Amino acid sequence: MTQGLGTSKESKKLKKIKKEKIMKDRTEGIWQIIWRRLKKNKFAIFGMVVIILLSIIAIVSPLISPYNPYEQNLTERLQPPSLKHLCGTDELGRDVFSRMLYGSRISLSVGLIAVLIATTIGIIVGSISGYFGGVVDNILMRFVDIMLSIPTLFLILMLIVFLGPSIFNVMLVIGLTAWTDLARLVRAEFLSLKNREYVLAAKAAGAGHFRIIFRHILPNALSPVFVSVIFGVAGAILLESSLSFLGLGVQPPTASWGNILTSGKDYIESAWWLSFFPGFAIFITVMSYNLLGEGLRDALDPRLIE
Amino acid sequence: MINYIFKRLLLSIVVLFGITLITFVIIHITPGGPTILQTQMNTKVSPDSVARLKALYDLDKPLHIQYIKWLKRFIKLDFGESFVDNSPVIKKIIERLPATLTLNILSLFFIFLIAIPIGIFSAVKQDSFYDKTFTTISFIGFSIPTFWLALLLMLLFGVYLQILPISGMRSPNAENFPFLLNLWDRIKHLILPVFVSAFGGIASISRYTRSSMLEVIRQDYIRVARAKGLSEKEVIFKHALKNALLPIITILGLSLPGLIGGGFIFETIFAWPGMGRLGYDSAMSFDYPVIMGVVTIGALLTLIGNLIADITYALVDPRIRYQ
Numbered sequence: 001m002t003q004g005l006g007t008s009k010e011s012k013k014l015k016k017i018k019k020e021k022i023m024k025d026r027t028e029g030i031w032q033i034i035w036r037r038l039k040k041n042k043f044a045i046f047g048m049v050v051i052i053l054l055s056i057i058a059i060v061s062p063l064i065s066p067y068n069p070y071e072q073n074l075t076e077r078l079q080p081p082s083l084k085h086l087c088g089t090d091e092l093g094r095d096v097f098s099r100m101l102y103g104s105r106i107s108l109s110v111g112l113i114a115v116l117i118a119t120t121i122g123i124i125v126g127s128i129s130g131y132f133g134g135v136v137d138n139i140l141m142r143f144v145d146i147m148l149s150i151p152t153l154f155l156i157l158m159l160i161v162f163l164g165p166s167i168f169n170v171m172l173v174i175g176l177t178a179w180t181d182l183a184r185l186v187r188a189e190f191l192s193l194k195n196r197e198y199v200l201a202a203k204a205a206g207a208g209h210f211r212i213i214f215r216h217i218l219p220n221a222l223s224p225v226f227v228s229v230i231f232g233v234a235g236a237i238l239l240e241s242s243l244s245f246l247g248l249g250v251q252p253p254t255a256s257w258g259n260i261l262t263s264g265k266d267y268i269e270s271a272w273w274l275s276f277f278p279g280f281a282i283f284i285t286v287m288s289y290n291l292l293g294e295g296l297r298d299a300l301d302p303r304l305i306e
Numbered sequence: 307m308i309n310y311i312f313k314r315l316l317l318s319i320v321v322l323f324g325i326t327l328i329t330f331v332i333i334h335i336t337p338g339g340p341t342i343l344q345t346q347m348n349t350k351v352s353p354d355s356v357a358r359l360k361a362l363y364d365l366d367k368p369l370h371i372q373y374i375k376w377l378k379r380f381i382k383l384d385f386g387e388s389f390v391d392n393s394p395v396i397k398k399i400i401e402r403l404p405a406t407l408t409l410n411i412l413s414l415f416f417i418f419l420i421a422i423p424i425g426i427f428s429a430v431k432q433d434s435f436y437d438k439t440f441t442t443i444s445f446i447g448f449s450i451p452t453f454w455l456a457l458l459l460m461l462l463f464g465v466y467l468q469i470l471p472i473s474g475m476r477s478p479n480a481e482n483f484p485f486l487l488n489l490w491d492r493i494k495h496l497i498l499p500v501f502v503s504a505f506g507g508i509a510s511i512s513r514y515t516r517s518s519m520l521e522v523i524r525q526d527y528i529r530v531a532r533a534k535g536l537s538e539k540e541v542i543f544k545h546a547l548k549n550a551l552l553p554i555i556t557i558l559g560l561s562l563p564g565l566i567g568g569g570f571i572f573e574t575i576f577a578w579p580g581m582g583r584l585g586y587d588s589a590m591s592f593d594y595p596v597i598m599g600v601v602t603i604g605a606l607l608t609l610i611g612n613l614i615a616d617i618t619y620a621l622v623d624p625r626i627r628y629q
Contacts, residue, residue, distance in 0.1 A: 265575065
């Protein structure tokens, strides 16, 4: 039978669609292509929507939080969740929901700033190492090896204890320890890009090292960096919450998701809501960044052409 | 081969040296320190006695002299004495090592026992319902905060169902139990910590196995194996699996620092008296010799793990040796 072949009218239509698609592809910029591919991944879009919502919540939290997050009310200590207190109250009678809304500011800002620091260091070390090669590369990469062999969490713990726990130090320390993977990534990109013709052309035209690195090679090495930044935010949020949980991050009375969980552990026998809700918030946030990162990686992967 | 091992060994020594140097510099140049902890609570302490305290710990000497002094003792495996209770650091670490090793070896064992079959199965049945389920679970594994998972399990099994203990290595009166009951008591205390520390590892190793397996089963020699009429079982387990597991050996080596260093979070939660807990306590009390000891021993274990992984890799994959 002629199943699947279709009539000539249909095939004409198909040809027309194909032609339109090709024309569209030609006029699309790189960001449009990425967006079109990303859009098809519903998990990535879910992640993106959650991230946008959380960012909005973080910005407007003082306007929407039902209670003052610092206001203690000892007559309402350790109340279970109810319509009055959506996520219950803590051991000082503070509203957990309001504290979580304020805590989202901490998580997101630590995530973003720590990753900004890590990305800057990672790009600089990775491009210098990959571009110059030789002794410079050897020294920098051995340093990366050393950083990777010290258990990261312990290094962070040590730095925080010795610098003193504060939100600023948490951002700084996570940033200073999280750049190694990115440096390796950028280095690998540079190794494969630095002998391309367009780099040779730039050299022949008399461009300096600085200009070649930042104007010619780096823009072409950015797509893996982009993906790693998104994953990096997820990692930094996890680290900040672990540190705050251990009492080494954001200091009370400032609320962060991690330090609400500390009371959760202390009152684990009597107040499950103190452990459940903040942890769930961390989990959803981290997962959203991971989903978006995974989606972006697929969208940027030239091997997966539709 | 011997050349290769020698090169790797030399590199490991350089890395170990670097780790001790970086740690040493970090703990000495940062503002916090043992003398601050002992004197800040007491305003009557004179600058004179602070200086004497520093002299006692050799903290008044230049940094490089202190480091060389430490290095000289380290070569004899002498890490000095704890600032807090004056007991030898090496003794403290040896006391804690069994607890950490039990936990890590058990969780590594379960990671590989569970993750590899899941990875193979997901790859062989790519895009099936099972594959998608495992993908979802491993995604949760990547994203869930370890300490939250620990708290949830403690809530469920310890507080509500009351079938598992939530902290410590054994019940307070366990020595008086008969042997089997004592053993069961130990196992019960291990279940939650091992599960929590293995969960993330299972997620990542099963993903690595899956992608490695997917790459291998598209190779020509697998098509040849199928073409000559081997059963699917033989193709997968005899031809594909061996090659797919190669990269996993390296992953095993790389996952060691995470297991050892990440330990202190759940060792703190479960009140597990291991090295991570010792490191945490020593950092909190600025106990320099113990911090140096814990970092060095941790790094040593990691480097040995990496070295074994590299050598095994070279043994099973001749291509590495001739590079």
